[in-house]
Amino acid sequence: DPSNNFMFCTPLTTATYKASIYDWAAERRPYFRMMDPYPPPVFVIPGMKVGCMPYDAFMASNLECFFSATCLNNTAKWISSLPPSDWPKPLNSSVLMNFLPNASTSSILDQYLIDQWHNTKNYSDYFNFCAPTECTYTVEQYNSFIYILTLLIGSYGGLIVGLRTIAPLIVQCSQIIYRWLLQKTQTDVHSAQKQQGIIKK
Structure with a gap:
């Protein structure tokens, strides 16, 4: 991304940049220029990050591209040798309850990748599976006037x-x-x- 100021990687570098696709096929680059944003990218992947440390880039990224057919098609066009019929299909954002498509990976991991809990109680299956020998329970009851x-x-x-x-x-x-x-x-x-x-x- 030309708007970013790239730097050399050090053991303490935590900077991340927008993930992009560059047309470098005709140009051989030395190692220290691999993070150089010139020439400009042919496609910037929305939500994706790159950096010196894969962990930092992963935690700063989001899944926005996976919900967009345009993003997936543009990405597959440049990096995939498969026919368009085999390209990945976008995810359905309408089934999400708590997570937004642009939610960061770190926030999703904080919720243990669980978008919504469904609490289903089935005591008969529990007794059949666990076969407890004894069961105790407490009933909370409030006194009337x-x-x-x-x-x-x-x-x-x-x-x-x-x-x-x-x-x-x-x-x-x-x-x-x-x-x-x-x-x-x-x-x-x-x-x-x-x-x-x-x-x-």
Whole structure:
């Protein structure tokens, strides 16, 4: 592509360029001029990239050409010796759900080359194939308003019954403790008065 600035390849070169077809049959080129874009290409392959590293070029490319009959025919015309009837047919883009024809190869690989998941459950085939000896399952169930209201009323009634049973015992224990403390206080006061009387004599 004449619009690109080509460079020499180094171990760290990650640059990519548009893939093109050049008519170099009549011209012998040295190795260092293989990336030279002159003379201009006879056909630029849409979506395809080339570069020093095949991995970088592959990840930066897309499959746009494979969905275009014009692109495939022009490419095959220059690189294929097969008759036109045997040239590849374009892919059908209407069957794609998530991937676009111009989606990069890297984005397609990020989705594991899967355009759409179809989740089909067939428990009879599963049991026939796996033949499990035991199967457990969990059912998630949300409580209804009536159930929650009944639970609250039942808890309230149980709390009242419990308090009616425990409250008299608490009152009796409180009275016993109060009497014991009162009696102890009176005894201490009486003992102190006796001691003061002895000291005065």
